[in-house]
Amino acid sequence: MGTPYWYDTFLQFQYQLESYCSSLPDGFLGLFESLIWESDLQNQFSKPMVWIGIYIALASLFCILPMVADLLHGFKNKKLWFPCKYFTLNAASLTVIAVAMKLPMDLNNSMPKSVDQAAKLGSMAFMCTMMANLLPSLATMDSKELLTNIIALGVLVITLVVNICIQVETGVVANDHLPNNYYYYYFNSYDSYSKFSSILESFSWIIAIFYVAMLLMLLMIHACSALMILKSKQILDSRYKAGHETTLKDVDLQQPTVEKLKQHVSNHWIMAETGSPQFMTVCSAVSSASGWLKVMFGASNSVLVERPVQIKHNRDLSQYVLQLQDDMEIAERTLKSIAKSVTRLIQKAEKHQPNYLMNLLEECSGFEGVGQYDMRHVPSLTGKKFVDCWSLPVVTLTTMAISLPNIQKNKVDRLLRSVSEGLTYVKHVEETLNCTDEYAIIQKAARLLWLEVEVYHKWLGNKLSNPSLQVNATKEIVQWFNETAKNMVNEAEVKNKKGSDDSSLYTSVSANSMYRITQTILVSHQSSIDQVSQMDLFVQLSSMISHILAACLTNLPRVIAMKCHTSVIEKREESVQTAAQLLGETMQIINSLQDRELPSLNPDELPFIDKWRDCFLHSSP
16 A cells, blocks of 8 residues: 555654653653644544634625625614514524534534634524524514425424534533643643633633523524414414405505505505514514614624504594504604605606607607507407407507608617607516416417517517518518418417327417408508508507507506505515505606596506407497
């Protein structure tokens, strides 16, 4: 096998020692050689510790960064109770925490140095800090997730506590049981940290026991909080329903004004914030105890809860505050902060108005184009009638408009930007008011088609720069789309009968829409189609797009009001935030559309494009 690499060096060192230490007592040189041997072996076996240390440091970093992110998120949103958004209790975080706790978990390595002892004790303090920070995240879980994660956390904490107790008992943490050996103290007496080490050794076992007690206390707090959260959610949910009924009396959901919408959003924002499971958890007594423990451990994002004072002059807002007990009232400063936060959110969103969309809507007044894009007597090529949605005819009309070769590029680009902004809000309307399965198929086909048109400049695999379209005759362009759509519908129907995938269904839906629209254009113009210029057709298509978008967006007030409310308690805050942002972005659009005269439709019929179309077709001569 050969001699080790260090053997020659060892022989030279041994020879020098024999020459200089001949006067020392017998056996001392052998003891010294034994110590060198053991030291070299220890160095050899300690090489992986560097990489283990890096591994632990990275795991700790992955825990620290989300906690810092939660801290910054709390300051940014003026939520000084610091909700858990990034650092939450789940399988991934528990795995990383287990890696970060490797040092106090290790039973085999003595780690006798003062720095080693401090590292183990510091890891325990870090574990206490993480547990205190994780407490609010329990409120975001349902009962099944809560039970699973509490059990997993309990196994980790109990394992850590048992390991620490074993190390304290055997002297691994506290160096009280080191061998009373003359040579040990002889060779360590020149340590520059000996004084500090002796002090640490005297108190390390006391500190370790203290952290063990804190870990067990925090585990009990988590378990009690889990039980409290399940019951508290039921109480808050019942009070939320009562508050929701109260705020519904203050706003007309059919055609609410912008000011009424602001009030509606603000009321639900207060209910969502004060009824937030995380806010409820951090305001509880057990969470306050956890917060003070975090202060003791030096955590920067401790939970500081104010006893709240009575609300003298905010009585209108206080009726929407949700509390677990009737004799508890939120601090006035906290209520003002919550009310101001939704105002800031709306004002921030107001700076991002969809200007291209607004310009398109202002170019064409009225809604008549909704009754012009598709005639009732045009048959469906599929043999069955699909329901119509807002987005599909908009995408189909836009496809035709941007394919016209003689239109200036800036006009085409402006139309694309306008439709892109408009479809963002159309999606909100469809997902809120047209959310059945039959509508979902049509809406998905429209989204896939728009992605192809906007990004790849294609329509169902056909390039919109196709040489067949590079002609001056408008009729030939419309007929090309008409014939191509007819062929694609027939091919898709054959694939559907063979049990093909959903792509053929979406192709059939999109091509059928193109066929009906182009057939409507050909029938409505009849012999005059030859005299229609590309610019005339572009203007006509843009007008229909504008009218359809305007008709759809008249439902925005109702969508905003409905988005304020959700039955899932964990999603209420996010839902109201979406409503507030949507209100801020579309405030000017809502005001401008309220001046237009709506068709004679029932309020429940306004969300459906086919009702609008039929209304205009019946009223036309």
